Amino acid sequence: MSKGPQRVRGTQDIWGEQADRFGRVVEAFDKVRRLYGFQRIEMPVFEDTQVFARSIGETTDIVSKEMYTFPDRGGDSLTLRPEFTAGICRAYLSEGWQQLAPLKVATHGPVFRYERPQKGRFRQFHQLDAEIIGTDSPLADVELLAFADQLLEELGIAEGVTLQLNTLGDAETRDAWRTALVEHFEKHRGELSEDSLARLDKNPLRILDSKDPKDRPVADTAPAIDDFLTVEAADFFAKVTSGLDAAGVAWTRNARLVRGLDYYRHTAFEFVTDRLGAQGTVLAGGRYDGLIEALGGPHTPAVGWAAGIERLAMLIDSPKVERIYTALVPLGPAAEAKAVGLLAEMRGEGVSCDMAFRGNLKKRLAKASAAGARWVVLLGDDEIAAGEATIRDMETGAQSSAPLDFLAMELFERLAANDFMEGVITHVAEDGTRKVGLPPK
Numbered sequence: 542m543s544k545g546p547q548r549v550r551g552t553q554d555i556w557g558e559q560a561d562r563f564g565r566v567v568e569a570f571d572k573v574r575r576l577y578g579f580q581r582i583e584m585p586v587f588e589d590t591q592v593f594a595r596s597i598g599e600t601t602d603i604v605s606k607e608m609y610t611f612p613d614r615g616g617d618s619l620t621l622r623p624e625f626t627a628g629i630c631r632a633y634l635s636e637g638w639q640q641l642a643p644l645k646v647a648t649h650g651p652v653f654r655y656e657r658p659q660k661g662r663f664r665q666f667h668q669l670d671a672e673i674i675g676t677d678s679p680l681a682d683v684e685l686l687a688f689a690d691q692l693l694e695e696l697g698i699a700e701g702v703t704l705q706l707n708t709l710g711d712a713e714t715r716d717a718w719r720t721a722l723v724e725h726f727e728k729h730r731g732e733l734s735e736d737s738l739a740r741l742d743k744n745p746l747r748i749l750d751s752k753d754p755k756d757r758p759v760a761d762t763a764p765a766i767d768d769f770l771t772v773e774a775a776d777f778f779a780k781v782t783s784g785l786d787a788a789g790v791a792w793t794r795n796a797r798l799v800r801g802l803d804y805y806r807h808t809a810f811e812f813v814t815d816r817l818g819a820q821g822t823v824l825a826g827g828r829y830d831g832l833i834e835a836l837g838g839p840h841t842p843a844v845g846w847a848a849g850i851e852r853l854a855m856l857i858d859s860p861k862v863e864r865i866y867t868a869l870v871p872l873g874p875a876a877e878a879k880a881v882g883l884l885a886e887m888r889g890e891g892v893s894c895d896m897a898f899r900g901n902l903k904k905r906l907a908k909a910s911a912a913g914a915r916w917v918v919l920l921g922d923d924e925i926a927a928g929e930a931t932i933r934d935m936e937t938g939a940q941s942s943a944p945l946d947f948l949a950m951e952l953f954e955r956l957a958a959n960d961f962m963e964g965v966i967t968h969v970a971e972d973g974t975r976k977v978g979l980p981p982k
């Protein structure tokens with residue numbers, strides 16, 4: 542057999558248990574998003590290259606070497622989004638969202654970075670993203686961090702993940718800190734990696750973020766930001782930390798934490814685990830008061846975070862396998878024809894149902910069982926003629942017959958009675974049958 546075309550390096554075909562995990566992460570995100578009142582948005586997968594180049598910063602790894610940039614057929618330079626924030630800020634300006642400020646939005650989907658693929662690092666990966674745009678209140682930072690914290694709680698992984706928090710101060714703080722950092726790094730030039738030597742001129746803060754073990758000693762002994770914080774910057778940070786304490790969000794200070802993107806001010810944070818080796822950051826973000834200005838808009842304070850869906854998915858317990866609760870097993874041509882109508886009826890009633898229609902009875906039952914069916918409906922031509930079907934409980938082996946006209950209702954009741962109707966509220970009506978919804982007043 543020919544091998545045929547292969548997946549592109551760094552991309553993933555997500556299926557089976559991995560797809561269930563992925564779905565679980567997105568579901569949890571959507572649930573918590575609603576609790577916090579963040580509106581759902583959907584963003585384009587590509588933007589004008591300038592949207593990213595101007596906001597993320599030309600000297601960052603993302604813009605300098607990780608973007609998928611290409612001319613389209615009309616000759617415009619487009620880039621596949623390497624993250625969500627820049628595109629959302631572009632939309633904030635081009636859609637006139639200023640009127641909605643402060644705006645709380647959330648989205649998720651694929652993002653693209655040309656990186657060396659490894660465990661937890663892909664070229665097309667997926668992010669959850671949450672942003673609050675148009676407020677300089679530290680309470681917005683607290684709200685976003687509480688959202689992130691509750692998401693990890695909802696996913697059952699809060700235990701193994703720590704929130705590392707820092708402030709990058711305001712412009713004045715940053716300039717003073719930067720000067721001190723350059724001085725420190727200049728003194729240790731000889732001990733820095735080649736990449737970091739290049740960063741020294743353009744973006745010295747990024748040396749602190751280096752993953753090269755050669756840089757770590759110099760980076761770890763670099764001056765921390767605290768000595769350079771202005772009164773305003775220190776006050777802002779104090780409001781964030783006291784807000785987190787009030788909200789019950791645990792955090793630890795990491796005075797050398799910086800983010801890989803240029804646009805951050807004040808709050809910067811990462812949720813980190815030691816369970817994923819080198820790819821230990823699962824969620825990261827901060828305040829980016831300068832970004833919208835960099836895109837040509839008015840000064841607009843904002844804060845946000847992004848999380849890697851794949852990394853979260855690797856951390857969670859195996860989710861419940863998706864199963865179908867009932868299956869029709871028709872035997873004979875009349876039964877098969879009838880089954881198509883019954884199947885539609887069941888699904889219309891909200892009963893998850895599939896049909897096993899290949900092979901002999903044994904094969905059909907095996908198929909239904911593999912799909913996880915708890916009840917199998919056996920339909921023979923004789924039964925069809927009598928207007929009945931046999932329901933077999935696959936767990937107990939018990940069999941009973943039910944009139945075809947009431948089959949959907951009968952199965953619905955069994956599902957409801959066994960708590961298999963997730964999210965569906967049912968009640969027992971006066972005639973003893975189970976009905977969807979709350980009982981009438």
Ligand code: ATP
Pocket residue numbers: 624654656661662663664666667668801820821822823824825826847848849850851852
């Ligand atoms: P890293 O330090 O791991 O490269 P980053 O600082 O580049 O991460 P961000 O730009 O902050 O990451 O993106 C937010 C999150 O997206 C990260 O915390 C991580 O969970 C995830 N992420 C980033 N790059 C990748 C990738 N190539 N593959 C899978 N997930 C990724």
Ligand code: MG
Pocket residue numbers: 801
């Ligand atoms: Mg990166």
